[in-house]
Every structure is written in C-alpha cells, then in structure tokens.
Amino acid sequence: MKTSALTTGLRQRLTLIALSTLAVLGTTSVGSTATAAPESAVKASRGEDGPVIVAHRGASGYRPEHTLAAYELAARMGADYIEPDLVSTADGVLVARHEPEIGGTTDVAERPEFADRKTTKLVDGKPVTGWFAEDFTLAELKTLRAVERIPDLRPSNTIYDGRFEIPTLQEVIDLAKRLSKELGREIGIYAETKHPTYFQQQGRPLEPALVRTLERNGLNRPNAKVYVQSFEVANLKQLSTQLRVPLVQLVDASGAPYDFVASGDPRTYDDLVTPEGLREIATYAQGFGPQKDRVIPRDANGYLTEPTTVVDDAHAAGLTVHAWTFRAENEFLPADFRSSDDPAAWGDIFAEYEAFLATGIDGVFADHPDIAVEAARAQQLARR
Ligand code: G3P
Numbered sequence: 001m002k003t004s005a006l007t008t009g010l011r012q013r014l015t016l017i018a019l020s021t022l023a024v025l026g027t028t029s030v031g032s033t034a035t036a037a038p039e040s041a042v043k044a045s046r047g048e049d050g051p052v053i054v055a056h057r058g059a060s061g062y063r064p065e066h067t068l069a070a071y072e073l074a075a076r077m078g079a080d081y082i083e084p085d086l087v088s089t090a091d092g093v094l095v096a097r098h099e100p101e102i103g104g105t106t107d108v109a110e111r112p113e114f115a116d117r118k119t120t121k122l123v124d125g126k127p128v129t130g131w132f133a134e135d136f137t138l139a140e141l142k143t144l145r146a147v148e149r150i151p152d153l154r155p156s157n158t159i160y161d162g163r164f165e166i167p168t169l170q171e172v173i174d175l176a177k178r179l180s181k182e183l184g185r186e187i188g189i190y191a192e193t194k195h196p197t198y199f200q201q202q203g204r205p206l207e208p209a210l211v212r213t214l215e216r217n218g219l220n221r222p223n224a225k226v227y228v229q230s231f232e233v234a235n236l237k238q239l240s241t242q243l244r245v246p247l248v249q250l251v252d253a254s255g256a257p258y259d260f261v262a263s264g265d266p267r268t269y270d271d272l273v274t275p276e277g278l279r280e281i282a283t284y285a286q287g288f289g290p291q292k293d294r295v296i297p298r299d300a301n302g303y304l305t306e307p308t309t310v311v312d313d314a315h316a317a318g319l320t321v322h323a324w325t326f327r328a329e330n331e332f333l334p335a336d337f338r339s340s341d342d343p344a345a346w347g348d349i350f351a352e353y354e355a356f357l358a359t360g361i362d363g364v365f366a367d368h369p370d371i372a373v374e375a376a377r378a379q380q381l382a383r384r
C-alpha cells in the first residue's frame with residue numbers, strides 16, 4: 001500500500017490546520033446535547049455514521065498531555081471525548097497522568113524538595129526509576145508543573161512547559177461540563193484506569209475512587225457520555241458490576257494483560273482478538289480498543305499490509321471498535337505516509353485515516369483532534 005510523497009495541496013491543508021490551532025480558541029461549535037446513548041450525541045453533531053473522535057491525552061499534539069489546556073483545546077477542536085489516563089495520589093485522589101512515574105511529564109526532577117522521593121519500583125514486573133504519583137499527596141503534586149513528554153518530536157509544545165498543573169479527574173469532569181455548556185454539545189469523558197494491578201499492589205486501588213467520582217457527578221448512568229477503558233481484564237470485569245457506562249477492553253499489539261501475568265493466566269492479547277476472545281470480552285465490555293496494527297498490520301519495513309478481520313469479528317461479537325493512536329508525525333506513521341526522514345515532520349495522516357476508517361472502525365484516539373475531525377468529514381462526504 002505504498003503512496004507518493006505529500007502533494008502540494010496536502011501540505012497547504014496541513015499548514016492551514018496548524019494555523020487554525022491558534023484561532024480555534026475563539027470558535028464555538030454547534031450540535032446536539034446528548035439525551036440518549038453516548039455516541040448518539042456524537043453522531044448528531046457530525047452525521048449519523050461518523051466515527052467517534054477521542055482526544056488522546058487531550059490535544060496532545062499541540063499541548064503537554066493530560067493538562068486542562070490540552071483537554072480544552074481538544075474540545076474546541078471538535079473532539080467528542082477527552083481522554084484522561086488515571087493514576088492515584090498518596091491520599092487516594094485520581095489524577096490524569098499516563099503512568100505512575102511522573103518524571104517524564106512534570107518538572108519534579110528539578111524540585112530539590114522532592115529529590116529524596118526518587119526511587120525504583122517494579123511496574124508490571126519491570127523496574128522503573130523516578131518519582132511516583134502514589135508517593136505524593138495531591139497538595140504536593142499540585143506544586144508541580146507539566147512538561148512536554150516528547151520535546152524532540154514536538155518542540156513547539158515546550159513553550160508551555162511549566163505553565164499547567166496536573167489535573168484531578170474531578171477537574172477534568174468540571175472542565176467537560178463547562179465546555180459542554182459553552183459549546184452547545186456534550187463533551188464526553190473517556191477515562192482509563194492505568195496499571196490497575198500495580199495500584200492495587202501499592203494499596204491505592206483506582207476503581208473505588210473512579211466509581212465514587214462518577215457517582216458523585218451523576219455520571220454512573222447508561223446515557224452518560226462516559227467510557228471507561230483498561231488494558232487489564234479483571235478490573236473491567238469488576239467494574240462491569242458497579243458501572244452503568246460502557247466499558248472498553250484495550251488490546252495492545254503484543255504482550256498480555258498484566259493481571260493475567262500476575263495470576264498465572266497464560267492467555268495473551270493475541271488470544272483476546274480471536275472471534276472467541278472477542279465474544280468473551282463482550283460478556284463484560286461494550287467496546288474493544290485495539291492498537292491500530294491489530295486492524296491493519298505493518299510489514300517488516302513499516303508499510304501497511306491488508307486489514308485483518310478483527311473489526312468485523314468485534315462487530316459480530318457486538319463490540320464497538322475504537323482504535324489507537326493516530327498522530328501526524330512521521331515517527332508514528334506507516335512508512336506509506338511519511339513525508340521525509342525527519343521524524344518530527346508531519347506526513348500524510350489524512351491517507352492513514354482514510355485507510356483505517358475504510359475498515360469500519362467506529363472511533364479513533366487522536367493526538368491532533370482537528371485533523372481527525374477533518375478526516376471524518378471527508379470520509380462522510382465521500383460516502384454521499
Ligand atoms: O487508551 C487508548 C490509548 O490511549 C492506549 O494507549 O498508552 O496512550 O494510554 P496509551
């Protein structure tokens with residue numbers, strides 16, 4: 001599936017999108033407020049058959065991830081959901097970070113008062129050295145500031161280093177409520193429990209706080225615009241007895257759910273994506289979140305091959321399919337769509353979206369939600 005380099009027209013379109021990022025803060029969006037199932041509201045705002053757009057860690061292509069600024073920009077760009085990954089503080093408060101170790105996304109390493117918190121822990125069986133969210137109270141975490149995770153690939157984002165706090169889940173919900181009112185369409189929450197077994201081992205289980213927070217905000221109901229996702233199985237099964245919102249089983253490109261590893265269950269993610277595995281997922285979850293190589297694998301040189309049957313198999317099992325993660329930089333694109341050897345330069349992500357949306361996936365996790373919105377519109381226009 002090889003294609004030529006970027007066309008002039010596409011380059012112009014990418015430039016316009018980059019420029020529009022600066023203008024988008026002043027825009028408002030139109031659409032319906034959700035009154036039925038979560039995706040009904042989304043489809044009403046973009047058309048009946050449009051894919052769901054999940055802002056991966058916020059608009060993380062434009063702002064340091066998991067900050068209120070990243071989430072707000074994503075909503076203003078047209079994302080249907082903002083995605084907080086969740087970890088726990090020492091005092092049991094859920095905050096938005098991608099992993100327990102916070103040295104990669106905050107300025108904690110530059111804070112002498114926290115130098116003695118640096119330690120090494122086993123996270124899902126692997127040693128990790130740094131500073132860990134569960135070793136800080138919320139008050140302590142609030143003194144830190146977010147920094148860009150991948151400055152070499154996203155140097156523009158580093159101008160925001162040091163400006164934004166680590167948000168709590170409650171603050172993310174409050175932001176979504178405020179923006180829903182302002183934008184006239186409901187902004188959903190797509191929350192992920194990060195390393196559930198690890199946090200149980202640390203004595204800071206994520207699930208009770210998540211259930212409590214959703215309950216407190218009136219969001220534990222079938223028509224709330226909320227998804228809850230996990231790479232592990234046991235905690236989703238447990239949550240399926242407590243939550244009334246749709247659950248999504250994440251499936252990585254390789255490896256196994258860590259709760260399987262910890263309990264001696266020999267099954268891997270490969271076993272979960274068989275038709276039988278997908279039917280098993282459907283007994284406790286409503287969605288399936290595959291790493292995108294599970295949908296269209298790459299060959300040894302990084303080029304896309306033919307789509308697998310996993311989307312059809314998941315649909316046959318009754319599961320919605322939301323694939324991850326779509327990013328504009330060459331570093332992350334299939335070789336087909338890279339614009340140059342510069343890993344930070346943007347390639348033909350529209351072509352990537354076209355290929356993946358054609359497989360029938362129901363949604364995408366996107367670092368650049370504005371591009372995902374445009375790609376979804378293009379797909380719908382092409383169908384008419
Ligand atoms: O949750 C979907 C996707 O975000 C999973 O990947 O590692 O970015 O949380 P990760």
Ligand code: CA
Nearest residue numbers: 083084085192
């Ligand atoms: Ca995630």
